[in-house]
Amino acid sequence: MKITPSKLRDFFNSPESYGSVLLHGSDYSRMSMYTQKILDRINRNGEFVIHKMEFLKANRDPEQLLVSLMTVPMFGQKPLVLLTDAKDMLSADLKTIMAGIDTQHCYVIIQARELSGASTLKSYYNNHKIFAAVGCYKEEDVGFIVADFLAKHEISYEHSTFKLLCTTLKHSAAGIQPELEKLLLYLGEKKSLSTEDVQKSLSTDVDPALDDICVAIADGNLEDVLKCADTLMQHRISPILAIRSSLKYFMQLEYLLRAAQNQVSIDNALKALQPPVFFRLIPKLKRNAASVSYRTLQVILRRLLEAEMQCKLSDATQEVVFKYLMCSLAAFVKRAEGKQLHQCAHHSL
Numbered sequence: 001m002k003i004t005p006s007k008l009r010d011f012f013n014s015p016e017s018y019g020s021v022l023l024h025g026s027d028y029s030r031m032s033m034y035t036q037k038i039l040d041r042i043n044r045n046g047e048f049v050i051h052k053m054e055f056l057k058a059n060r061d062p063e064q065l066l067v068s069l070m071t072v073p074m075f076g077q078k079p080l081v082l083l084t085d086a087k088d089m090l091s092a093d094l095k096t097i098m099a100g101i102d103t104q105h106c107y108v109i110i111q112a113r114e115l116s117g118a119s120t121l122k123s124y125y126n127n128h129k130i131f132a133a134v135g136c137y138k139e140e141d142v143g144f145i146v147a148d149f150l151a152k153h154e155i156s157y158e159h160s161t162f163k164l165l166c167t168t169l170k171h172s173a174a175g176i177q178p179e180l181e182k183l184l185l186y187l188g189e190k191k192s193l194s195t196e197d198v199q200k201s202l203s204t205d206v207d208p209a210l211d212d213i214c215v216a217i218a219d220g221n222l223e224d225v226l227k228c229a230d231t232l233m234q235h236r237i238s239p240i241l242a243i244r245s246s247l248k249y250f251m252q253l254e255y256l257l258r259a260a261q262n263q264v265s266i267d268n269a270l271k272a273l274q275p276p277v278f279f280r281l282i283p284k285l286k287r288n289a290a291s292v293s294y295r296t297l298q299v300i301l302r303r304l305l306e307a308e309m310q311c312k313l314s315d316a317t318q319e320v321v322f323k324y325l326m327c328s329l330a331a332f333v334k335r336a337e338g339k340q341l342h343q344c345a346h347h348s349l
Contacts, residue, residue, distance in 0.1 A: 011132060018103075024133070210242060211245075249285075
């Protein structure tokens with residue numbers, strides 16, 4: 001069954017009752033945190049022994065998984081199997097084994113990156129009567145995680161402070177758990193959280209490289225695109241998140257160009273954007289609005305949408321596909337805008 005954000009609290013109160021869970025999505029920090037919360041809850045009495053296995057191996061040779069699930073280790077501990085790096089397809093043999101597991105005596109956690117809409121693995125878990133499917137995405141509400149963390153450490157707060165903290169974490173490029181730990185270190189022995197604590201301990205803007213790669217693409221600057229892509233990958237930013245962040249930037253740019261076509265000044269158009277544009281981006285958006293044609297922008301948006309699907313479906317690693325696609329976009333913009341400038345110069349002669 002699909003566990004929506006509003007049902008997460010109930011799920012984490014009793015994950016053992018589901019027998020198995022699929023954690024999928026682009027936010028690996030959240031996935032790691034969810035995995036640990038499940039392990040802490042299920043294995044609080046030391047009943048389980050943990051086996052780790054690659055999903056592809058279990059998918060090709062389900063008997064290996066069956067051995068792990070059926071083996072009763074010394075001291076009567078139950079097997080808890082963690083299947084990592086899962087892909088879209090669930091083999092018929094593995095499906096049969098999953099359907100036959102005794103949820104009273106074993107537990108299976110599957111971790112998957114972004115899964116496509118056609119994923120048989122995701123469909124199986126979403127529609128199962130007992131097993132759970134939990135999405136791990138940056139854009140999803142973080143309220144439950146934050147409230148749970150603050151309650152665990154007995155930290156009090158006002159509603160406005162809690163709202164600011166959730167918004168800050170949701171738009172941060174850093175992982176939720178490291179940021180919360182950073183906040184805890186900042187508070188020290190203090191057991192009440194203020195707005196000032198949030199503002200001083202956590203950054204409120206996303207990693208500048210997420211914005212800078214968009215500007216580099218719009219400038220047709222291949223060298224800067226490569227630098228930004230490397231920075232994002234070094235900081236383990238999900239390629240899907242980077243693509244979606246790029247889509248947001250270019251949709252803002254598209255709005256500015258449409259506004260200009262309707263005789264609206266760029267300053268008034270910028271003021272109308274929601275959520276408001278971060279101040280460091282305003283001059284860059286203005287420059288790109290003047291340098292990129294509407295036709296070129298439409299191609300960029302279309303290719304970014306295609307890029308997300310290619311990252312999800314490609315056999316190559318998402319990081320390799322992402323870097324190639326971003327560089328291809330920058331090269332396209334350089335050719336397109338260079339050609340347009342050449343044509344303008346030719347007509348002026």
